[in-house]
Amino acid sequence: MVMTPAIAIRGLTKDFRVSGSSKRLRAVDDLSLEIGRNSIYGLLGPNGSGKSTTIKIALGLVQSSVGECEIFGIPSINPAARTNVGYLPEAPYFQRFLTGRELLKYFGSLSNVPKDKIQDRIDYLLNRVGLEDAGDRRVGGYSKGMLQRIGLAQALVGDPELLVLDEPTAGVDPVGAAEIASLILELKKEGKTVLLCSHLLSQVESDCDRVAIMGRGRLLMEGSVDTLTQKEDFSSMRIDQVSSELRDSIEHLAKEHGGVVSSPSRSLEELFLELAKKKEEE
Amino acid sequence: MSESAERFSWSASRVVTIGLNTFREAVRMKLFIAMTILAMCALASSFLFREFNFGSSELKFIADFGFGGMTVFGSALAVIVTAQLFYGEIEHRTALTLLAKPIHRSEFVLGKFFGAWATVACFIGMLTVCLVFALWFRETSILAEYPDEFEGGKRIVQYGEIVWFSVVQIFRIGILCSVVILFSTYATSSLFAMVMGVLVWIVGQLQHIAIEARGVVDSFILKTVYALASFALPNFHLFDVGEKLALGESLPSSVYFKLFAYALLYATFYLAVASASFNRREL
DSSP, rough: OOOOEEEEEEEEEEEEEEETSSSSEEEEEEEEEEEEESSSSEOOTTTTTTTHHHHHTTTTOOOSSSSEEEETTTTTTTTGGGGGEEEOOOOOOOOTTTTTHHHHHHHHHTTTTOHHHHHHHHHHHHHTTTTTTTSSBGGGGGGGGHHHHHHHOOOOTTOOOOEEEEEEEOOHHHHHHHHHHHHHHHHHHOOOEEEEEOOOOOHHHHOOOOOOOOEETEEEEEEHHHHHBOOOOOOOOOOOSHHHHHHHHHHHHHTTOOOOOSBBBBHHHHHHHHHHHHHHOO | OOOHHHHHHOOOOHHHHHHHHHHHHHSSHHOOOHHHHHHHHHHHHHGGGGGGGTTTTTHHHHHHHHHHHHHHHHHHHHHHHHHHHHHHHHTTTTTHHHHHHHHHHHHHHHHHHHHHHHHHHHHHHHHHHHOOOOHHHHHHHHHHHHHGGGGOOOOOOHHHHHHHHHHHHHHHHHHHHHHHHHHHHHOHHHHHHHHHHHHHHHHHHHHHHHHHHHHHHOOOOHHHHHHHHHHOOOOGGGGGGGGHTTTTTTOOHHHHHHHHHHHHHHHHHHHHHHHHHHOOOOO
């Protein structure tokens, strides 16, 4: 049986009206992509590339002008599509008057967590994101890093299959960022799908299975991290269990025939900057 | 796609959850506490007029003062608190996280409405308790001081009618809260929603003039404008029953029922339009 993808986007276009003018601003332009289940998918792009609008359409917060977006096969505009989704917005703002526990209880109730299980779920999540000692403090007094952590906990409160994380490590110290990265990998092991938007390209490169790079609303490149970082005019070959003499001979032979022997991959950061620069020049 | 998932049902429990959280937010807002203290101080200030030695007329004065405080402070609180509680979620971007949960936008609109309405209802309830206490306290003193002014030595304040007046004001506030919610659904600032709420409140208070003018003017266009205005906007003057209730007079229960039905009709209409408007809003 073919499983429906976690997110399926087909021909998605979003135009915003520019206030005080008849002009329209195209935020997303004919975007198509598919995010398979149980994977970590990175959505990259410079500011204004259409990432946030795409996420908002997927969450039903914004309606598309043209095209379709489905979450587990359900049109994203239907609230049912969000029954299995947890969302951490960029720079999350929460009800400042609530304590961490109250916030999780509130979002847990809205995520249909059974009443008899909600307290255990809150304890477990506060512990998981390292806020067990801050659960009874008001969210208004949380630091930026703590807000990200409680945001992650509220995204997980309904135990969703799909997590949409917009800059989950923004404002978090390096140790905290590493903990969040390891939590994301654990979530994948638990069978969850993660859509990750991040400017920390090294994190995306190490954690994501597939990556899409957007620029000015368009999809510039999409594929597995290994494929994308492979240079087109380079080819690599993996030969295991050979002696160092044989490896030297192969290298020598390649050089004799005018070949250049070097590391065949580039970093995701190099690729990202290259694409962003190219788009800028256009 | 499963059928149950496709037909995602509307849930009253989600409305209650959002409503309770909205109420909690309002109660923790300093504004609510400040308004409550201010209103109680205003009511307490009516005791200053004891120096004039009005006798039993003083009771009517205190009642009028209390009714006025309930209406004015209640309406002001309804406009400010509702705009803050609804538009604040958009302004502070907390609505993004909330509406990314599996909830219908109409559930959000209704939850916010009930939370704001319950807040102002609580405020009116507290003022009612204070008013009843103030009247009872003064009536007891005056009864002892001027027994001749009380026929057969009986109390003259009808405390039940004071409670009914408060209930009627809660109906009125329900309409006002729904109006502010409607404007908040497409507002670009909470100030806009508040200003529009105040305008509707003023126009609603003067509605009876438009209704009277409709019978006087000859122009068809003016008649139509007046007719549209008198149907689209609520007539808040209908809820000004304090004059009759202050001392002595009782109203038949059918009047309360009609006022309740009137408030329900208008609030339902405004909330339906607000839900439709908020459904189209991009966050």
